[in-house]
Amino acid sequence: MSFLTLEKLSKIYGDFAAARDIDLSVAKGEFVSLLGPSGCGKTTTLQMIAGLVEPTTGTITLDGRDITRQTPNKRGLGIVFQSYALFPHMTVAQNVAFGLEMRKVAKAERDERVATMLGLVHLGGFAERYPRQLSGGQRQRVAIARALVIQPPVLLLDEPLSNLDAKLREEMQFELRRIQQRVGTTTIMVTHDQAEALSISDRVVVMEQGRMTQVDAPYRLYENPATPFISSFVGKMNRLDGAWRKGAMEIAGIALPAETSGLSEGQAIALSIRPEKIALKPAGQGRLDGTIANRFFLGGSWLFTVETAAGAILVSAPNDGEEPAREGTKVALDWALASQRIEPLAQGAAA
Amino acid sequence: MSVGRSAATPFWLVGPGGLLFLGLIVLPLVLTVILSFHVYDHTTGIKNEFTLAHYAAVFSDDYYLGIFWRTLRLAALTTLICAVIGAPEAYILSRMRDPWRSVFLLVIIGPLLVSVVVRAFGWSMLLGSTGLVNQTLQALGFDSVRLLYTETAIVIALVHVMLPFMVIPVWTALQKLDPMVEAAAWSLGASHFTALRRVVLPQVSLGMLSGSLIVFGLSASAFAIPGLLGGRRLKMAATLVYDEYMHELNWPLGATIAIIVLAANLVIMLAYNRVIETRARKALG
Ligand SMILES: Nc1ncnc2c1ncn2[C@@H]1O[C@H](COP(=O)(O)OP(=O)(O)OP(=O)(O)O)[C@@H](O)[C@H]1O
Numbered sequence: 001m002s003f004l005t006l007e008k009l010s011k012i013y014g015d016f017a018a019a020r021d022i023d024l025s026v027a028k029g030e031f032v033s034l035l036g037p038s039g040c041g042k043t044t045t046l047q048m049i050a051g052l053v054e055p056t057t058g059t060i061t062l063d064g065r066d067i068t069r070q071t072p073n074k075r076g077l078g079i080v081f082q083s084y085a086l087f088p089h090m091t092v093a094q095n096v097a098f099g100l101e102m103r104k105v106a107k108a109e110r111d112e113r114v115a116t117m118l119g120l121v122h123l124g125g126f127a128e129r130y131p132r133q134l135s136g137g138q139r140q141r142v143a144i145a146r147a148l149v150i151q152p153p154v155l156l157l158d159e160p161l162s163n164l165d166a167k168l169r170e171e172m173q174f175e176l177r178r179i180q181q182r183v184g185t186t187t188i189m190v191t192h193d194q195a196e197a198l199s200i201s202d203r204v205v206v207m208e209q210g211r212m213t214q215v216d217a218p219y220r221l222y223e224n225p226a227t228p229f230i231s232s233f234v235g236k237m238n239r240l241d242g243a244w245r246k247g248a249m250e251i252a253g254i255a256l257p258a259e260t261s262g263l264s265e266g267q268a269i270a271l272s273i274r275p276e277k278i279a280l281k282p283a284g285q286g287r288l289d290g291t292i293a294n295r296f297f298l299g300g301s302w303l304f305t306v307e308t309a310a311g312a313i314l315v316s317a318p319n320d321g322e323e324p325a326r327e328g329t330k331v332a333l334d335w336a337l338a339s340q341r342i343e344p345l346a347q348g349a350a351a
Numbered sequence: 352m353s354v355g356r357s358a359a360t361p362f363w364l365v366g367p368g369g370l371l372f373l374g375l376i377v378l379p380l381v382l383t384v385i386l387s388f389h390v391y392d393h394t395t396g397i398k399n400e401f402t403l404a405h406y407a408a409v410f411s412d413d414y415y416l417g418i419f420w421r422t423l424r425l426a427a428l429t430t431l432i433c434a435v436i437g438a439p440e441a442y443i444l445s446r447m448r449d450p451w452r453s454v455f456l457l458v459i460i461g462p463l464l465v466s467v468v469v470r471a472f473g474w475s476m477l478l479g480s481t482g483l484v485n486q487t488l489q490a491l492g493f494d495s496v497r498l499l500y501t502e503t504a505i506v507i508a509l510v511h512v513m514l515p516f517m518v519i520p521v522w523t524a525l526q527k528l529d530p531m532v533e534a535a536a537w538s539l540g541a542s543h544f545t546a547l548r549r550v551v552l553p554q555v556s557l558g559m560l561s562g563s564l565i566v567f568g569l570s571a572s573a574f575a576i577p578g579l580l581g582g583r584r585l586k587m588a589a590t591l592v593y594d595e596y597m598h599e600l601n602w603p604l605g606a607t608i609a610i611i612v613l614a615a616n617l618v619i620m621l622a623y624n625r626v627i628e629t630r631a632r633k634a635l636g
């Protein structure tokens with residue numbers, strides 16, 4: 001069932017663990033994203049799968065075969081490198097054709113496949129250029145084309161869209177997804193752009209300091225983040241620290257009702273809620289009163305910062321075409337109890 | 352910033368270097384060229400008359416042409432061997448881990464700190480008829496071979512002296528290479544050897560070409576090594592010039608040979624440089 005399996009995969013440099021105990025199984029045709037802050041070990045993990053970094057411990061299984069010690073040229077995986085790693089002395093067409101040449105594909109078919117692939121990444125007119133004559137985004141697309149053209153069973157993408165403008169990036173995301181669905185390529189993509197990870201993947205792996213902290217479908221990851229770190233890294237999140245008193249959460253003297261049980265009186269707790277789950281109401285008609293301190297227009301929505309007695313709270317409201325309340329307006333914040341999450345804080349370790 | 356100062360400044364800055372260049376290179380060269388056209392008489396010495404006889408003599412005498420041909424051949428052979436040994440050496444060096452890399456870099460560059468004359472003497476002791484090489488051969492039951500005062504000895508010693516000039520440019524070129532580019536070739540199915548040949552080699556060929564230029568130029572004009580390891584009979588261009596000046600005392604002829612060697616070297620290196628430049632335009636930006 002599982003096509004690519006990582007078991008207890010670790011990479012230790014000296015006494016520093018770049019990746020530790022990575023356990024992941026990816027089904028055939030699945031699109032998995034590795035998401036995490038810079039330096040958390042995403043590239044290291046990807047390169048262990050590619051065979052370019054030797055794992056300190058652990059095994060990698062591909063389609064039932066143990067490939068942990070196999071050389072990279074025998075694995076046949078398509079890789080887009082973070083630094084592109086284009087061949088500087090070859091033209092764009094030669095770069096893309098290299099993998100086909102290694103596979104002894106006849107010249108006529110090779111030329112045709114290269115041309116098709118270059119068309120796909122919108123570089124049809126650039127075939128005879130050298131990489132140094134291209135812009136960053138164009139180079140990135142050559143790297144994508146070079147990896148895709150060999151039609152690998154597994155595609156490893158290390159931040160493949162980081163250098164593209166918003167429109168092209170969306171188009172390429174769509175293209176990657178389409179190819180992956182049509183050909184059934186198992187894809188693992190590294191990214192630190194959470195929106196990209198959420199929009200394109202079947203599952204998202206969140207990494208933090210060399211470890212996997214959560215593996216889940218994008219929707220579940222967003223709604224049920226396993227740790228406060230994930231909740232703040234994936235999307236925006238409001239966090240209010242308070243205490244549990246008389247069956248409600250008390251923050252700065254204000255009691256907020258909660259449907260939680262099993263908490264002891266006086267225990268320190270944190271309430272988290274997404275900005276888009278909060279509605280702005282006229283003053284006095286919500287759970288919490290405050291004043292609008294800032295508002296940002298984001299096109300599809302507005303983002304407000306509301307100063308309340310419990311601290312600054314982010315509120316996002318869809319743009320309905322009307323101009324919303326201005327800075328300084330007194331408002332009330334309201335939300336459904338189901339959309340808030342209450343977690344006990346460990347004593348002393350306010351994570 | 353005044354206009355007057357900015358106009359004069361470049362000349363002041365170039366001045367010292369320019370004077371040095373004029374005094375130590377251009378002037379002696381011009382004098383040598385003039386000297387090569389003077390008449391020489393065995394009894395009275397250099398006369399103040401113009402002649403082309405020396406050039407005619409050199410180009411019509413098999414003795415001189417043979418020495419030029421040997422110089423060219425040995426320099427080319429040395430360059431080839433240096434490239435064949437030096438390029439893999441630089442590659443291995445660049446793939447070493449740090450303590451070893453520094454150690455071996457020092458081993459390669461270290462010989463540059465020892466005078467060429469001392470190294471040539473070292474080789475003459477090793478290669479002599481009772482030297483270490485022949486002792487080893489005899490101990491293993493082989494006949495002893497004549498090495499000293501042969502072209503082989505000259506080439507061996509030249510390769511030893513010139514190798515750093517090949518390793519260093521290639522090493523520099525390798526340093527600039529993104530190791531992931533080689534990895535990309537592997538991931539696309541290329542074997543280690545194919546990746547080296549198709550991806551690494553083309554990118555360091557520029558370093559190899561410039562290394563070859565240095566090695567060839569220095570080998571063709573080498574003096575101490577052919578002088579000490581080639582003996583009295585086996586002459587190269589530089590030792591020939593020395594003999595004409597110091598033994599025959601025929602300065603104009605010596606000057607003629609020197610100018611011819613210079614011109615030949617210049618033509619070969621310029622042609623070579625053209626190759627490098629077209630290569631460079633293709634390979635790197
Ligand atoms: N060869 C190495 N020696 C020592 N430490 C290394 C080596 N390679 C990577 N590291 C360390 O391992 C950690 C993980 O690196 P990695 O490249 O996997 O990060 P990343 O998640 O891809 O980050 P980014 O998003 O910035 O690309 C980093 O802290 C890095 O400094």
Ligand SMILES: [Mg+2]
Pocket residue numbers: 042043044082158
């Ligand atoms: Mg990375």
